[in-house]
Amino acid sequence: MRNSTETSFDLIVVGGGAAGLIAAITAARRGKKTLLLEKLSKIAAKLKATGGGRCNLTNTLSNGDFMARFGRDGKFMTPSLSAFDHRALMAFFAEIGVESHAPDGYRVFPVSHSSVSIITALEEEMVRLGVTLICSARVESLEHDGVRVSGVSTSEQSYSAPNVIIATGGLGYPQLGAEGDGFTLASTVGHKITELYPAMMPLRTKETWVAHCRADTIPKVEIRIDLPKAKNIRAHGDLIFTANGIRGPVVLDVAREITPLIEKYGEVPLLINMTKGLNEEQLRAHIKNEIYKNPEQSILTHIMTLLPESVSRELCTLAGANPDSGFNKLEGCQRDKLIRLLAWTPLTVIGHDGFKMAMITRGGVSLKEIRPETMESKLVKGLYFCGEVMNLDGPCGGYNLQWSFSSGYTAGHLGKLTSKKEI
Numbered sequence: 001m002r003n004s005t006e007t008s009f010d011l012i013v014v015g016g017g018a019a020g021l022i023a024a025i026t027a028a029r030r031g032k033k034t035l036l037l038e039k040l041s042k043i044a045a046k047l048k049a050t051g052g053g054r055c056n057l058t059n060t061l062s063n064g065d066f067m068a069r070f071g072r073d074g075k076f077m078t079p080s081l082s083a084f085d086h087r088a089l090m091a092f093f094a095e096i097g098v099e100s101h102a103p104d105g106y107r108v109f110p111v112s113h114s115s116v117s118i119i120t121a122l123e124e125e126m127v128r129l130g131v132t133l134i135c136s137a138r139v140e141s142l143e144h145d146g147v148r149v150s151g152v153s154t155s156e157q158s159y160s161a162p163n164v165i166i167a168t169g170g171l172g173y174p175q176l177g178a179e180g181d182g183f184t185l186a187s188t189v190g191h192k193i194t195e196l197y198p199a200m201m202p203l204r205t206k207e208t209w210v211a212h213c214r215a216d217t218i219p220k221v222e223i224r225i226d227l228p229k230a231k232n233i234r235a236h237g238d239l240i241f242t243a244n245g246i247r248g249p250v251v252l253d254v255a256r257e258i259t260p261l262i263e264k265y266g267e268v269p270l271l272i273n274m275t276k277g278l279n280e281e282q283l284r285a286h287i288k289n290e291i292y293k294n295p296e297q298s299i300l301t302h303i304m305t306l307l308p309e310s311v312s313r314e315l316c317t318l319a320g321a322n323p324d325s326g327f328n329k330l331e332g333c334q335r336d337k338l339i340r341l342l343a344w345t346p347l348t349v350i351g352h353d354g355f356k357m358a359m360i361t362r363g364g365v366s367l368k369e370i371r372p373e374t375m376e377s378k379l380v381k382g383l384y385f386c387g388e389v390m391n392l393d394g395p396c397g398g399y400n401l402q403w404s405f406s407s408g409y410t411a412g413h414l415g416k417l418t419s420k421k422e423i
């Protein structure tokens, strides 16, 4: 990696995130004279923050299951994943000195559990390959004649190349570099940008009782969207209460789906099972058994066999039940209401903090105008895309990084894709 006064290259990669870095490495390994331009003073700011600094690189799902989690457009990934799936990604990192593993058999992390080890290895590989890196260089425009791309310009300098890869990310966490520049660049050459929504962020709720449960973490929660047209949208995982709503992995997954619904309906009703999937009948049996074992104990004590104290108290209040009295003293309708609340607690989403706290952008450069076998634009020759700038987003669990790496690998070929073994 060297600073340079040269201005003519085979390839210019715009953006030094996960997608851009692997694209630059792939192209350089294939003998291309490569320039990487990064707007921030350092590369990979977002990559560093991934997985809370531990970097959930990918997951162990089969390519079919992996693509299915991206919804209808998931199949767009077929050529990229066939050439560079999670095994190839793990092998690539092992080759540049970073071993990775899946401690839970599913989510893959570097063994170091540090995103810095990933970034250092990528940087060292770029140095080894002689990739030219210029930081604090924001690309402001694309040079083209309407048919072919011929370079890019920053406010200070123009650079020429017959190939340009746009790897500028989305709009989420703008302090980490991605502020939507790629959408502007792509639209200047006629690319359609689909509607953009923040995805994967904490949600605000109408119910204020959540504040009393702040910081309580509930494992293995199921969330459903309680709208007729969104009944099939469900998510599973840990939930954390906040001062004004909910966050945690299960919330990130449901938040992916929810932003267009909030825009349409104003508020979105949720149903939440916090009792590890127990239904009303099973809850009745559970509580009956608790009462049998400890007949003198209060309702609160029985419910606390399922939930933390603060949440148990709030559900009692919602059911109109005195938490300190015995379960048998409850009226039938209160008992039924409490059981119903334990099975499905209602919450109403009324907002979120937008892109500022969004880990992912939903929407981007339309896939209809990109060739899935190469990531090349169908409108302008020599122009390629990779990573989050495109209209594909996956759930929490290593999906988005794998896609960034796979699409970056494909784009870095600048044409015909070969399998991992051949680079």
Ligand SMILES: Cc1cc2nc3c(=O)[nH]c(=O)nc-3n(C[C@H](O)[C@H](O)[C@H](O)COP(=O)(O)OP(=O)(O)OC[C@H]3O[C@@H](n4cnc5c(N)ncnc54)[C@H](O)[C@@H]3O)c2cc1C
Residues within 6 Å of the ligand: 014, 015, 016, 017, 018, 019, 020, 037, 038, 039, 040, 043, 044, 045, 046, 047, 049, 050, 051, 052, 055, 056, 057, 058, 137, 138, 139, 140, 167, 168, 169, 170, 172, 173, 176, 177, 178, 179, 181, 182, 358, 359, 360, 386, 387, 388, 389, 397, 398, 399, 400, 401, 402, 404
């Ligand atoms: C806090 C957080 C945690 C996450 N954790 C995970 C996780 O554990 N696992 C997972 O799979 N996904 C995770 N994600 C999502 C994942 O990080 C992104 O999907 C992925 O990093 C996108 O990579 P990218 O290279 O496309 O974009 P980015 O990583 O956003 O990189 C784009 C780069 O382009 C640069 N740039 C932008 N505009 C210009 C310009 N005009 N000129 C020059 N440079 C420019 C930016 O500064 C940036 O460095 C997380 C996201 C966040 C915010």
